[in-house]
Amino acid sequence: MSDVLLLSRFQFAITIFYHFLFVPLTIGLVILVACMETQYARTLNPTYRKMANFWGKLFTINFVMGIITGITMEFQFGTNWSEYSKYMGDIFGSPLAIEALVAFFLESxxxxxxxxxxxxxxxxxxxxxxxxxxxxxxxxxxxxITANGFMQNPVGYVVRNGRAELNDFWALVTNPYAWNMFFHNVGNHTL
Known part of the structure; x- marks a missing residue:
């Protein structure tokens, strides 16, 4: 194994490790803070406001750190894994683009x-x-997770002109592996 490949794997592993430290806590805390804000709106009890503010600060820190490590991770797809990006980028990039354009803007x-x-x-x-x-x-x-699910269980694509091309977006979206991972991860993060 070449030194470049080994270093690329090591760098990506560290990035994923740090990114995943923040993701579960962010997904769990956002529900908790939303419930506290809802309770405050219903009762106007200042204790709920204090709780929402306290946990909201921790959520905000995790949210920002998740963004920083997530952007770093996405850049590594192009820098460390450029051949993979050339081959699979049209498929792998679609869910990530939707995530950025829809979910990230909604969140932000x-x-x-x-x-x-x-x-x-x-x-x-x-x-x-x-x-x-x-x-x-x-x-x-x-x-x-849909993008990751495709990496683990590729569906809805054909290889044409030396590149993988998406030919069935619905198969990508309904990939059973991705849905199992989604419910498993989000369920655990919420607990």
Missing amino acids: TFMGIWLFGKDKISPKFRAFCMWMVALGTNISALWI
């Missing part, structure tokens, strides 16, 4: 409103914002 928009509008928006809208962040976080997990 409502996270920004929740963070910077703390005293400017109503408690009900704060709860709504956090539930939208939770929805975006889970949609994000779904599309990332």
Whole structure:
């Protein structure tokens, strides 16, 4: 095994390790904070607001660290695994692009409103914002796991002109391996 391959694997393993430290806690905390915000909106009990603020700070730190390590990981697909990206990029990149365009923007928009509008928006809208962040976080997990599910159980593609091309998007989306991984991971993160 070449030194470059070994170093690439080592670098990617470290990146994945750090990324996955933040992901489970982020997915679990967003539901917890959304529930606390909802309870505060229903009861106006300041204890729930304090709890949401405390756990919300931890969620925000994890959210930001997950973004940083996730972007680093995506760059490594192009730098360390460029041949893989050339061969599988059209398929593997589709779910990641959907994740960025849909889920990440949903998460980021409502996270920004929740963070910077703390005293400017109503408690009900704060709860709504956090539930939208939770929805975006889970949609994000779904599309990332769909991409990973394709790597583990490739479906819906043909090899043409020396490259893999997606010929059945529905097969990619309904990949049973990806759905098993999604429910397993999100269920465990929420617990």
